Amino acid sequence: xxxxxxxxxxxxxxxxxxxxxxxxxxxxxxxxxxxxxxxxxxxxxxxxxxxxxxxxxxxxxxxxxxxxxxxxxxxxxxxxxxxxxxxxxxxxxxxxxxxxxxxxxxxxxxxxxxxxxxxxxxxxxxxxxxxxxxxxxxxxxxxxxxxxxxxxxxxxxxxxxxxxxxxxxxxxxxxxxxxxxxxxxxxxxxxxxxxxxxxxxxxxxxxxxxxxxxxxxxxxxxxxxxxxxxxxxxxxxxxxxxxxxxxxxxxxxxxxxxxxxxxxxxxxxxxxxxxxxxxxxxxxxxxxxxxxxxxxxxxxxxx
Numbered sequence: 001x002x003x004x005x006x007x008x009x010x011x012x013x014x015x016x017x018x019x020x021x022x023x024x025x026x027x028x029x030x031x032x033x034x035x036x037x038x039x040x041x042x043x044x045x046x047x048x049x050x051x052x053x054x055x056x057x058x059x060x061x062x063x064x065x066x067x068x069x070x071x072x073x074x075x076x077x078x079x080x081x082x083x084x085x086x087x088x089x090x091x092x093x094x095x096x097x098x099x100x101x102x103x104x105x106x107x108x109x110x111x112x113x114x115x116x117x118x119x120x121x122x123x124x125x126x127x128x129x130x131x132x133x134x135x136x137x138x139x140x141x142x143x144x145x146x147x148x149x150x151x152x153x154x155x156x157x158x159x160x161x162x163x164x165x166x167x168x169x170x171x172x173x174x175x176x177x178x179x180x181x182x183x184x185x186x187x188x189x190x191x192x193x194x195x196x197x198x199x200x201x202x203x204x205x206x207x208x209x210x211x212x213x214x215x216x217x218x219x220x221x222x223x224x225x226x227x228x229x230x231x232x233x234x235x236x237x238x239x240x241x242x243x244x245x246x247x248x249x250x251x252x253x254x255x256x257x258x259x260x261x262x263x264x265x266x267x268x269x270x271x272x273x274x275x276x277x278x279x280x281x282x283x284x285x286x287x288x289x290x291x292x293x294x295x296x297x298x299x300x301x302x303x
Contacts, residue, residue: 013153024088032085039081053287060208075283090161103245117183123194124286126235141166142188183225213294219266
């Protein structure tokens with residue numbers, strides 16, 4: 001079993017390296033186009049992921065026709081392919097990578113910091129790995145909370161890219177104290193907010209009108225540390241043929257004497273903000289993730 005596990009790890013790593021090498025051998029724009037083609041092929045082959053996406057899109061957009069939802073799901077796979085094309089160049093000279101990026105409203109990061117910590121929050125929308133990578137290169141390095149990839153060889157490779165511009169990564173399963181320390185030190189803390197959360201770390205708030213198990217730690221950290229939450233996204237702009245590095249206004253909130261109510265209110269506001277962004281780019285979110293997997297007690301499973 002041990003030998004088989006090591007062999008599988010090595011084969012997966014070799015496959016990942018080959019794919020990245022093939023896609024990354026082209027200039028950046030051509031790699032992105034090739035990635036989109038890979039995405040179209042993956043849409044045809046990934047039956048189970050496609051089924052999950054179909055269920056999610058029915059929940060989120062019941063008013064759309066099956067054909068409209070199918071086009072959004074195809075777009076989701078193409079978006080993942082574009083991300084592959086971009087990621088395959090993360091070892092290139094930084095200037096080459098940034099040629100495919102258009103930063104927007106970076107001054108909001110400086111205005112938000114003012115000598116205190118900042119929670120940098122993003123979603124699996126467009127090129128999410130680019131958000132922390134590019135922002136760090138532009139002068140705002142951060143500690144990024146990540147879930148380690150099961151394959152340690154692939155994890156090591158991805159981590160090299162994630163930390164290349166000055167970021168550091170923290171394992172989400174042991175990062176509680178480090179997150180607080182980062183914010184108290186006046187630094188940036190990077191979090192992904194939009195995935196299904198386990199019951200012991202979540203509350204249910206509406207996401208596209210459907211109760212979704214949502215991590216409340218982002219709100220709790222912001223309230224306890226009295227730091228702003230800055231949403232940052234990197235959607236693909238078809239007209240410019242670039243990824244837009246969008247720094248949004250801080251999520252506004254005021255604390256009261258009721259911490260539980262404050263956490264729920266801020267989590268709800270943050271979820272609504274993310275939903276609004278996804279509605280702007282509905283073909284670029286990760287619809288193949290089982291976002292509504294955890295259900296309120298007594299409710300049947302969705303998937």
